[in-house]
Amino acid sequence: MISPLTNAFLINPMPLQLTLNLCSHGCIYCFSILNDPKRKADLKKILSILKHHKNRNDITSLFLKDKYPVLISNNVDPFSKNNHVLTNQILKLLVAMDIPVQLNTRGGYGWQEASEKIKPSIWYVSVPYSDDEVRKIFEPNAPSLDERFEMVKELVKKHKVMIGINPFDAKFSDDHKAIIDKYSEIGVKHFWINRFHLNYKQQSNLTDSQKEIFGPEFLKQAASKDINPETVKLYIALRDYAKEKDCEIIGTPSGHYESWFDDFYSIYPKTMPTQNDFFKWCEENKSEGDTISFDEFFDFFAPLIPDWETDISKFIYNKSNLDDKTFMKKTRLKNILHVYWDSKAGLNLAKNYPVFSWFKVQTEKKLDWAKDGNGDRLLIYHPNNYNTKEFLILEETKQS
Numbered sequence: 001m002i003s004p005l006t007n008a009f010l011i012n013p014m015p016l017q018l019t020l021n022l023c024s025h026g027c028i029y030c031f032s033i034l035n036d037p038k039r040k041a042d043l044k045k046i047l048s049i050l051k052h053h054k055n056r057n058d059i060t061s062l063f064l065k066d067k068y069p070v071l072i073s074n075n076v077d078p079f080s081k082n083n084h085v086l087t088n089q090i091l092k093l094l095v096a097m098d099i100p101v102q103l104n105t106r107g108g109y110g111w112q113e114a115s116e117k118i119k120p121s122i123w124y125v126s127v128p129y130s131d132d133e134v135r136k137i138f139e140p141n142a143p144s145l146d147e148r149f150e151m152v153k154e155l156v157k158k159h160k161v162m163i164g165i166n167p168f169d170a171k172f173s174d175d176h177k178a179i180i181d182k183y184s185e186i187g188v189k190h191f192w193i194n195r196f197h198l199n200y201k202q203q204s205n206l207t208d209s210q211k212e213i214f215g216p217e218f219l220k221q222a223a224s225k226d227i228n229p230e231t232v233k234l235y236i237a238l239r240d241y242a243k244e245k246d247c248e249i250i251g252t253p254s255g256h257y258e259s260w261f262d263d264f265y266s267i268y269p270k271t272m273p274t275q276n277d278f279f280k281w282c283e284e285n286k287s288e289g290d291t292i293s294f295d296e297f298f299d300f301f302a303p304l305i306p307d308w309e310t311d312i313s314k315f316i317y318n319k320s321n322l323d324d325k326t327f328m329k330k331t332r333l334k335n336i337l338h339v340y341w342d343s344k345a346g347l348n349l350a351k352n353y354p355v356f357s358w359f360k361v362q363t364e365k366k367l368d369w370a371k372d373g374n375g376d377r378l379l380i381y382h383p384n385n386y387n388t389k390e391f392l393i394l395e396e397t398k399q400s
């Protein structure tokens with residue numbers, strides 16, 4: 001199916017995703033397989049939307065009409081044994097329609113044909129291991145590390161490639177630096193890192209022998225919101241090492257602009273704006289201790305967002321947290337900006353990024369949130385003083 005990339009609004013520049021058959025690479029930690037072990041590609045629906053999108057007004061069709069790019073894919077490998085033929089058939093149609101793509105893969109079959117067929121694109125290639133024997137345990141049917149390296153060597157001649165050291169943990173590699181060494185030598189600059197995460201629902205679909213491979217402690221950590229301090233140490237050391245090699249570790253934003261997004265903008269004529277663009281605006285327009293209002297947030301994003309009125313529910317981040325279900329129905333895309341500014345379903349800038357905080361003001365009479373004239377909470381920007389708490393308390397005199 002081609003559908004909105006769930007939870008992508010203001011997070012990912014790619015608004016759409018193509019989903020195919022459950023991936024035969026069979027990685028034992030694949031959240032997509034664990035979420036829905038019986039999924040099959042719905043070719044009829046895919047062809048129908050490609051054929052009829054010009055006459056339709058659902059959000060997927062609107063993005064296709066405007067030739068926004070399609071991610072292939074966050075939940076399947078397009079070049080697995082059971083998907084590569086379909087991938088190349090669909091790519092042929094997308095190329096004819098002048099709709100660009102981003103490809104996420106561990107390699108496999110038919111990637112050469114795809115690479116030749118499409119315009120220069122972003123390819124995200126997962127390489128979480130430095131030892132192929134370890135790879136065989138967790139990704140039994142996926143291409144070997146040598147095959148992935150040979151593929152990337154070819155791809156970089158035409159495309160931009162980032163390497164996903166994902167999942168990132170000492171369990172999967174005892175030498176992450178070796179991955180950076182190897183790929184930086186052939187011109188890769190960006191390495192995406194995400195820690196290993198599997199919630200308990202997903203874990204319930206693991207077989208007993210898979211559970212045994214991970215071990216109970218590791219699975220407990222995988223379901224936890226807290227990051228293991230050892231993994232944090234490993235991350236910091238690798239980030240510093242990458243800098244020495246003139247590379248960048250990405251995927252764990254702090255609230256500062258990450259320049260790897262420039263690759264997207266240099267390649268794709270149309271992308272959706274993201275919070276990362278807003279981080280850049282803050283860096284250029286705000287200083288330590290300045291406040292940021294919803295009006296500024298809205299004025300930044302509104303001109304960059306298509307002016308559509310349609311069902312936008314798939315775009316609402318963490319929508320189960322959203323009390324007001326009006327947003328699940330037909331509404332203007334720009335209406336979500338207010339939800340994203342200050343609700344649990346939104347970006348949660350103050351909670352997630354240490355350069356932003358909400359703030360309360362202590363007066364003689366009360367302690368209350370700082371708000372603008374419309375009653376929206378104000379953020380305070382402190383790029384030089386990281387604060388991991390969601391809000392600060394200021395004395396009244398300090399607010400002015």
Ligand code: SF4
Binds near residue numbers: 025027077142
């Ligand atoms: S390659 Fe990706 S989609 Fe395929 S099984 Fe592995 S993790 Fe899942």
